[in-house]
Amino acid sequence: MFKCGFVAVIGKPNAGKSSLVNALVGEKVSIVSPKPQTTRNNILGIYNEDDCQIIFVDTPGINKAGTGLDNFMQKSIKGAVSDVNAVIIVTDITKEFSTSEKQLIDNYFEKKIPVIVVLNKIDLVSEEKVFRTLSTYMPVMDKCEVVPVSSLKHKNLNALIDVVKKYLVEMEDKFYDDESYTDKPLKFLVAEIIREKALYFLSEEIPHGIAVVVQNYEETDTIVNIDADIICEKASHKPIILGHQGEMLKKIGHNARVTIQKIVQKKVMLKIFVKLKSNWKNNLEFLNSMGYNELEI
Ligand SMILES: Nc1nc2c(ncn2[C@@H]2O[C@H](COP(=O)(O)OP(=O)(O)OP(=O)(O)O)[C@@H](O)[C@H]2O)c(=O)[nH]1
Ligand SMILES: [Mg+2]
Known part of the structure; x- marks a missing residue:
């Protein structure tokens, strides 16, 4: 038996979703840039261990719809969160915890989808700031788990994987073979x-x-x-x-x-x-x- 699962990675543009998926998978599956709205499609990044497989779904940044492309991007996010075992909401720790993020947490909690909030970019702030930010999540701590990481410096990623593992399910087979790390050609x-x-x-x-x-x-x-x-x-x-x-x-x-x-x-x-x-x-x-x-x- 294997422990497997799909995890959608969502969040505001530029929060570091693609950087996080690349860092977790250990390969470049998704492009990264300092400009918002870099990612346009859902892209799978596949994390493998002997007895476990986690399929992370990188998504475009949450934004307003507009052109045909914008609409596609926003629909992709909705598609990504249907039928997943957990959702990771990536936030930039240098930015305030916003009401829209709180709404997302409430929304998934009501739908009984486990939520993990990733406070990304901790390499840019002091340890004290990390603790202060963690405390701002106290009101929603019963609805989600919060993990501070640095995708860029690969800090605390093992702790994040350990949290994700709690939400995997037993499967007879893995979804993808062990050598695959993305779904895209x-x-x-x-x-x-x-x-x-x-x-x-x-x-x-x-x-x-x-x-x-x-x-x-x-x-x-x-x-x-x-x-x-x-x-x-x-x-x-x-x-x-x-x-x-x-x-x-x-x-x-x-x-x-x-x-x-x-x-x-x-x-x-x-x-x-x-x-x-x-x-x-x-x-x-x-x-x-x-x-x-x-x-x-
Ligand atoms: N210092 C620091 N920078 C980071 C970290 N993670 C990502 N970045 C930077 O943040 C910027 C945005 O990263 P992306 O991974 O493209 O962000 P995204 O959320 O996928 O962005 P969209 O696809 O546009 O929604 C890039 O310049 C990254 O190098 C981190 O942990 N620390
Ligand atoms: Mg991206």
Whole structure:
């Protein structure tokens, strides 16, 4: 018998949900950036021990609906929390415990879904601040468990895993084989890594207006050839993504290539093209082709 379970990881944009899932799983399954609304899909990160398997569901940050893409992102969160064994609410310890977070706790408590509040980014504050913040959770302590961690510095993650283990259920088989650590194909991760570097180097609204499509992924024994498109939503964004004499695109491409090489452990040849697709965030056909279409677990 094995102890297994699904755990949704939700919270405000930028709280560190993807950083936490990557740190728990020990692999890069989800991209991370200093800008809010980095994650767009639900992404599974699978944690394995000999006799236990925890499937963490990374989700987009909780936000308002708006464009077709925004609606998809917000629906994804709802999809993620249905049928899970527990919910982790990730909060940034440098921010106040908000009424919306309290409402979330009350809501899951009423639905009898176990809630674990993760106070993330403890590396940024004093120990005293951690204790002070813990005390602000006193009024809801009967409805949830609270675990302070640092996803960045991998602090207190074992304690979090121990808490999660209380909510796993006995299964005859694991859901995924022991070698799997995500549900997404490599092509998806490659597109996401390019988007991660674009989020990192581009400013203002431009990185949020892009989508990345891997058009070609060919692997030989020694080399991986990748052709990808960065799709932008406004004509004025194209020259900014390219940069002066193509410098910006080169920087994005170079950094993406280095990260992809580390993952595939082979030399990578990466060609990126910038294309315009006006208002793609409301183009259902395009959203479908990107997989931003259905409710994912
Ligand atoms: N100092 C510190 N920074 C962290 C920690 N965890 C995450 N961060 C930073 O917080 C920022 C946001 O991290 P993400 O993991 O992308 O946050 P997210 O909640 O997945 O964000 P969205 O996908 O946009 O909702 C990044 O700059 C991370 O490096 C932490 O434990 N300590
Ligand atoms: Mg994220």
